[in-house]
Amino acid sequence: MTVREAAAAKAAQRNLRRMDRRAVVHGMADALAAHAAGILAANEQDLRDAMDLDATMLDRLRLDRHRIDALLGSMRAIAEMQDPVDRVLEQRTLQNGLYLQRRSVPLGVIGMIYESRPDVTADAAAMCIRAGSAVLLKGGSEAIATNTAMVGAIREGLMRAGIGRDAGHLVQLVGRERLPAMLASSEIDLMVPRGSERLIALVRRRSRAPVLASGGGNCHIYVHEDADMAKAIRIIVNAKTQRPGVCNAVETVLVHQRVAREFLPLLQHELYELRGIVLRGCARCQRIITCEAAAAADWRTEYLAPILALRVIPSMAQAMRHIERYGTGHSEAIITEDKEAQDLFLRDVDAAVVYANASTRFTDGGQFGMGAELGISTQKVHCRGPIGLDALVSSKWEVHGDGQVRA
Amino acid sequence: MTVREAAAAKAAQRNLRRMDRRAVVHGMADALAAHAAGILAANEQDLRDAMDLDATMLDRLRLDRHRIDALLGSMRAIAEMQDPVDRVLEQRTLQNGLYLQRRSVPLGVIGMIYESRPDVTADAAAMCIRAGSAVLLKGGSEAIATNTAMVGAIREGLMRAGIGRDAGHLVQLVGRERLPAMLASSEIDLMVPRGSERLIALVRRRSRAPVLASGGGNCHIYVHEDADMAKAIRIIVNAKTQRPGVCNAVETVLVHQRVAREFLPLLQHELYELRGIVLRGCARCQRIITCEAAAAADWRTEYLAPILALRVIPSMAQAMRHIERYGTGHSEAIITEDKEAQDLFLRDVDAAVVYANASTRFTDGGQFGMGAELGISTQKVHCRGPIGLDALVSSKWEVHGDGQVRA
Numbered sequence: 001m002t003v004r005e006a007a008a009a010k011a012a013q014r015n016l017r018r019m020d021r022r023a024v025v026h027g028m029a030d031a032l033a034a035h036a037a038g039i040l041a042a043n044e045q046d047l048r049d050a051m052d053l054d055a056t057m058l059d060r061l062r063l064d065r066h067r068i069d070a071l072l073g074s075m076r077a078i079a080e081m082q083d084p085v086d087r088v089l090e091q092r093t094l095q096n097g098l099y100l101q102r103r104s105v106p107l108g109v110i111g112m113i114y115e116s117r118p119d120v121t122a123d124a125a126a127m128c129i130r131a132g133s134a135v136l137l138k139g140g141s142e143a144i145a146t147n148t149a150m151v152g153a154i155r156e157g158l159m160r161a162g163i164g165r166d167a168g169h170l171v172q173l174v175g176r177e178r179l180p181a182m183l184a185s186s187e188i189d190l191m192v193p194r195g196s197e198r199l200i201a202l203v204r205r206r207s208r209a210p211v212l213a214s215g216g217g218n219c220h221i222y223v224h225e226d227a228d229m230a231k232a233i234r235i236i237v238n239a240k241t242q243r244p245g246v247c248n249a250v251e252t253v254l255v256h257q258r259v260a261r262e263f264l265p266l267l268q269h270e271l272y273e274l275r276g277i278v279l280r281g282c283a284r285c286q287r288i289i290t291c292e293a294a295a296a297a298d299w300r301t302e303y304l305a306p307i308l309a310l311r312v313i314p315s316m317a318q319a320m321r322h323i324e325r326y327g328t329g330h331s332e333a334i335i336t337e338d339k340e341a342q343d344l345f346l347r348d349v350d351a352a353v354v355y356a357n358a359s360t361r362f363t364d365g366g367q368f369g370m371g372a373e374l375g376i377s378t379q380k381v382h383c384r385g386p387i388g389l390d391a392l393v394s395s396k397w398e399v400h401g402d403g404q405v406r407a
Numbered sequence: 408m409t410v411r412e413a414a415a416a417k418a419a420q421r422n423l424r425r426m427d428r429r430a431v432v433h434g435m436a437d438a439l440a441a442h443a444a445g446i447l448a449a450n451e452q453d454l455r456d457a458m459d460l461d462a463t464m465l466d467r468l469r470l471d472r473h474r475i476d477a478l479l480g481s482m483r484a485i486a487e488m489q490d491p492v493d494r495v496l497e498q499r500t501l502q503n504g505l506y507l508q509r510r511s512v513p514l515g516v517i518g519m520i521y522e523s524r525p526d527v528t529a530d531a532a533a534m535c536i537r538a539g540s541a542v543l544l545k546g547g548s549e550a551i552a553t554n555t556a557m558v559g560a561i562r563e564g565l566m567r568a569g570i571g572r573d574a575g576h577l578v579q580l581v582g583r584e585r586l587p588a589m590l591a592s593s594e595i596d597l598m599v600p601r602g603s604e605r606l607i608a609l610v611r612r613r614s615r616a617p618v619l620a621s622g623g624g625n626c627h628i629y630v631h632e633d634a635d636m637a638k639a640i641r642i643i644v645n646a647k648t649q650r651p652g653v654c655n656a657v658e659t660v661l662v663h664q665r666v667a668r669e670f671l672p673l674l675q676h677e678l679y680e681l682r683g684i685v686l687r688g689c690a691r692c693q694r695i696i697t698c699e700a701a702a703a704a705d706w707r708t709e710y711l712a713p714i715l716a717l718r719v720i721p722s723m724a725q726a727m728r729h730i731e732r733y734g735t736g737h738s739e740a741i742i743t744e745d746k747e748a749q750d751l752f753l754r755d756v757d758a759a760v761v762y763a764n765a766s767t768r769f770t771d772g773g774q775f776g777m778g779a780e781l782g783i784s785t786q787k788v789h790c791r792g793p794i795g796l797d798a799l800v801s802s803k804w805e806v807h808g809d810g811q812v813r814a
Contacts, residue, residue, distance in 0.1 A: 397760040
């Protein structure tokens with residue numbers, strides 16, 4: 001990342017404004033499909049070079065025909081989404097005759113900083129181009145061969161779609177040695193880090209551009225005193241076991257004391273006996289079922305693993321206080337048949353997504369009907385929740401006058 | 408600012424959610440009116456203590472009955488504005504029956520860091536409370552007596568409006584010695600610096616919370632070859648002289664070469680001869696009218712003074728390139744009778760506000776019909792242009808289910 005490279009990205013982005021970006025993104029997908037064999041070969045090389053990665057990391061790094069197909073499907077869906085640019089967001093005519101329109105416009109240059117998963121490379125490139133912006137991609141160095149092959153294919157697709165020489169500027173791969181320059185660049189309009197808490201904290205601290213970050217998900221489900229037990233079991237089993245390693249999986253279940261004696265044995269049967277989930281309970285919990293003891297640290301831990309913390313709680317107010325204290329503002333749920341309790345929980349719990357009687361696993365752009373996403377924002381400004389295409393644009397005020405001056 | 412103080416602000420903010428904030432802000436204004444004499448006396452003291460300030464700074468620091476009245480009017484208008492909280496921004500029902508609502512919610516705690524003007528104290532407190540958030544106010548130390556008196560009155564108003572002991576936590580004045588702690592706080596959801604470029608750069612660099620900044624305004628007016636000369640003169644005179652010291656005043660006028668010989672003498676007459684504005688022109692400009700020579704630095708300078716830079720330009724494309732290179736993305740205008748030229752300029756010039764045939768001086772929340780504002784954002788994320796009440800809230804997704812789990 002030199003000043004010239006970032007400036008070239010911005011210049012290329014201006015020309016993108018005039019293109020049919022739906023067709024451009026389809027062209028990127030076409031080229032990726034045509035180069036699938038080369039991309040898989042590059043991925044093989046990354047996997048051979050990455051012998052010190054653990055199994056989870058290797059799994060995230062690995063591409064196969066099936067994943068390439070999923071990725072192409074995602075790019076085609078992004079191409080077909082409603083254009084987020086050039087939409088009139090507000091309009092009004094003032095008494096002096098001035099006509100105002102606030103219109104969505106591309107951000108300009110978006111920086112993505114992420115770790116091993118090479119599918120992010122294709123998704124991020126497709127989303128940023130669809131939203132009219134250039135993108136600088138700093139992927140993990142363990143995926144360098146895969147990412148280089150993918151970006152090569154994407155650029156070929158851009159060229160064929162009529163972008164010409166700008167292709168190389170619109171989608172740029174940033175090497176590790178250029179990360180400090182990327183963080184210091186004044187040409188980047190939005191920085192999107194995706195990965196570990198450590199990576200996100202580094203980007204927050206060092207980025208000159210504003211940051212849109214996906215924080216961790218220490219998610220809770222609170223089982224209220226009048227909960228439908230069958231629903232509660234079904235939802236908790238889903239939220240814990242459907243995919244334990246992701247940010248919207250549940251980590252702590254809070255159970256109202258009036259139903260603990262009935263509910264906890266059911267939960268133990270479904271989670272521990274049938275599915276092998278490790279349960280860590282508070283002292284009151286341990287008086288009802290046999291489980292490991294939860295320490296204070298458990299309330300703060302995002303396990304991302306087949307472990308669940310359990311706490312018996314004397315009231316809904318206490319449950320909400322627990323969530324306020326230990327939650328990360330990601331996804332929080334209540335199970336209750338009481339409409340008033342639902343409304344109170346949904347209104348007062350401060351998180352990106354709050355649920356009544358549903359699994360926290362729905363926190364996802366695709367599930368929400370927003371299409372692809374770049375992560376789940378847990379910050380409160382610019383975008384909160386799934387980061388879809390609409391979060392990748394800015395707006396401006398256009399004012400049409402006929403000689404008006406201020407009095 | 409200790410951890411306890413910021414946490415207390417957040418706790419108090421939660422209770423504010425349940426109050427009638429329209430009445431609360433009227434109560435703040437009532438109390439400010441009742442304490443007007445004490446506030447003016449405190450302001451006298453600040454003015455006596457501030458002997459080393461220049462005339463402009465003294466003027467910004469000074470309050471009088473007239474300014475207090477204006478300030479009360481502004482607070483009452485803020486009270487009467489549509490509630491920015493609890494609005495449904497999006498809603499949809501998914502195929503699985505889940506009902507989603509994205510609803511506006513308070514940010515939580517807003518930090519304001521500003522310089523001498525004590526009217527910001529009242530405006531910021533009223534806007535933040537109206538939007539359901541607590542506010543930490545770091546005003547200029549030269550206004551400390553005035554700000555202390557104002558915040559005392561505001562808290563009394565909060566108490567009377569039924570806020571009780573939370574009043575002292577909801578609106579807090581932060582002394583200079585606590586600024587580092589305020590910048591490092593993790594309890595602040597949005598930091599709004601307002602003042603010099605130096606202050607804003609410091610806050611951008613050091614704030615842990617996301618920053619919403621008002622940048623400088625190096626604003627341009629481009630006079631196209633088919634401009635209506637009378638409109639152009641009227642608009643430029645207004646944009647330069649109506650209040651030269653503000654960010655939306657014009658600093659450089661670009662004139663198409665085909666009309667320069669006709670237009671520049673008219674402009675010289677109106678601005679220099681009739682109004683004493685100093686003109687600094689490019690070499691081509693100096694061949695047409697007598698004026699000072701513009702150096703390269705002039706294109707970059709936000710004068711905030713009765714000085715105007717002038718440049719003769721060979722084409723509209725060149726004018727847009729000049730604006731792209733030297734503009735700060737604040738307010739940019741074209742004067743032309745050609746609809747196509749208007750549309751091209753409005754679409755392609757990248758700024759918070761773009762004008763066709765109107766004065767740049769309209770860039771203002773009040774003028775735009777948005778009511779009070781906390782400044783003009785020149786950044787592209789969260790809010791761009793006048794920072795009104797709507798920029799002081801966040802949103803969350805509320806999901807209503809009936810036992811749904813993810814497949």
